[in-house]
Amino acid sequence: MSLSTLEQGVVAQKRHRPTRFFSRLGPVLWVGPAVLLIAGVVLWPVVIMIETAFQNISPDGFIRGWAGWRNFVFLWQEPDLTGILVRTVIWVATIVVCTMLISLALAQLFNQKFPGRRAARWALIAPWAASVMMTAIVFRWGLDANNGVINVFLHDIGLLARFNSEASDWLGSPGSAFAWMIVVAIFVSVPFSTYALLAGLQSIPSDVYEAARVDGAGVWRTYLGITLPLLRPAFIVALLINVMNVFNSFPIIWEMTRGGPGHQTSTTTTFMYQLKQSYIGESAAMSVVNFGLVLLIVLVYLRVTVWKSGTAEP
Amino acid sequence: MSATTLRPKPWPWQRLVYAGLAYIVAAIFLLPYLEMIVSALRPANEMLARTYLPSHFDISAFFNIWKTGFGQHLRISLEVASGSTLLVLLVAIPAAYYTARQRFRGRGAFMLLVLVTQMFQPTAMLVGLYREFLDFGMLDSVVALILVNAGFNMAFAVWILNAYVSAIPAELEEAAFIDGSSRIGALFRITLPLALPGIVTALIFTFISAWNEFIVALTLTTSSATEPLTVALNSYIGQYQVDWSHLFAGSVIATIPVIILFALIEGKVVGGLTAGSIK
DSSP states (O other): OEEEEHHHHHHHOOOOOOOSSSTTTTHHHHHHHHHHHHHHIHHHHHHHHHHHTTTTETTSSOEEEEOOOHHHHHHOOOHHHHHHOOOOHHHHHHHHHHHHHHHHHHHHHHOOOTTTHHHHHHHTHHHEEEEEEEEHHHHHHHOOTOHHHHHHHHHTTOOOOTTTTTTTTTTGGGGHHHHHHHHHHHHHHHHHHHHHHHHHHHHOOOOHHHHOOOOOOHHHHHHIIIIHHHHHHHHHHHHHHHHHHHHTOHHHHHHHTTTTTTTTTOOOHHHHHHHHHHHHHHHHHHHHHHHHHHHHHHHHHHHTTTHHHTSOOO | OOOHHSSOOHHHHHHHHHHHHHHHHHHHHHHHHHHHHHHHHGGGGOOOOOOOOOSOOOOOHHGGGGGGHHHHHHHHHHHHHHHHHHHHHHHHHHHHHHHHHOOTHHHHHHHHHHHHHHHOOOGGHEEEEEEEETTTTTTHHHHHHHHHHHHHHHHHHHHHHHHHHHHHHHHHHHHHHHHTTTTHIIIIIIIIIHHHHHHHHHHHHHHHHHOOOOOHHHHHOOOOOOOOHOOOOOOOSSSSOOHHHHHHHEEEEEEHHHHHHHHHHHHHHHHTTTTTOOO
């Protein structure tokens, strides 16, 4: 082995010729199972979903032939659809904007040096690690009109006059229910975003800050001129991942209101699920519309990450 | 200019303010889970009391819950989570190793496919998943849940393992070849032990994701015999009455171990979730 380490590295990088160890079948054997799994449970369901959107299927699951665009027409004629679309936009925009702003502040706070920082950071991961469905159940319990602990607290500080009243029944009316579900969604989204921004903050070299300090830049000037621009890649990635998660979010609405009363707290995701119970073709049509939006988010994500840096290399 | 103006020491009170604020934030994020524990420990006659804490703690819900079929759902959750974890490792380790070590035709396409998969969530293709497993006659089966959870969590494992393997110099393996080891032998004796932190991270992350998964299990299971915990706990919320004490005892059992496990890999998860984008 007379090759220098550098040359060896180059050889390892540039090797196209199959070696003794890797026959031409190599990629199929090593990567094939992974491709098969993705094809089977990620890609094939998309094909079936699109097929279903153009089928006429009875509520008991019997396929009666092709439906053309009829499922989409039925979906379009749903009287609740406009409200659901508007609510989905409010849902995604409010949660993502609030999450990112809160996370910017928290990342800054948890990046400071103080005693017990590690323990405090650990506490932050609880909503991230726990099942969202269970977090939603606790909030539903805490908002109980008769004895929910949030109502007990609001009563104690004088913001709630009476239990079992309209004012204490947060989940009973669509407006306050939707607002509380947005709060819960922000609550479970903040930990990941904060951690992503913290990773971004830690990758900023400290000498940049030293230089700013020498130039006499103040705290705000340093933050706006250095921290925010250098945090941009981490910020955009966290933002897009949040948009995706929040758009696909199901357990919070499902556990707290089931989308009700009526469909007045539904988003397109929960509406799709409710349609599935009896009108699977129309549900598939809703899914296809949702999936179109998901693809759009993926394209934006790829555009700002992979294609910008030129490769899909890790 | 003296050194002190270049690097001013933070004032002690400033650190105290940071610490105070951070502890308050930490407490807020823990409160729902504390409330979960407190509610599980409430005596039956104080379940609906308007108090923050009960007069005394009662652990009987943690014993009685096993009489409600909870054990069976716990077993299914364990089967689904361990099955998916095993499948992910079996499939992701070879793929991550090969893509880290070899340049081959279709490598870029594969990495792109993995990246796109990571962005997808089963919710978006739920109807397709339901119809697919209906066609295969696999509704109501643990295997279906294992396959779906493995498929949607594999991307994370591939990215994080790829990064770990890439960081291990190929010369270490080549040295093993000279000593007469096969590639598989070198993989098991040299590379995998060195990549162990990555494997543990992928393992815990997949396990937790599958353990917490709700909507796919809700859709693909129709009988109580195959419902994992997340779906089963949902059924403690009855039409007219909610069995709160068992619901929260079950939630505590299902949640607290997961939070502790997650704390072990906390530092590495962001890297895996944003892999390919944040360098």
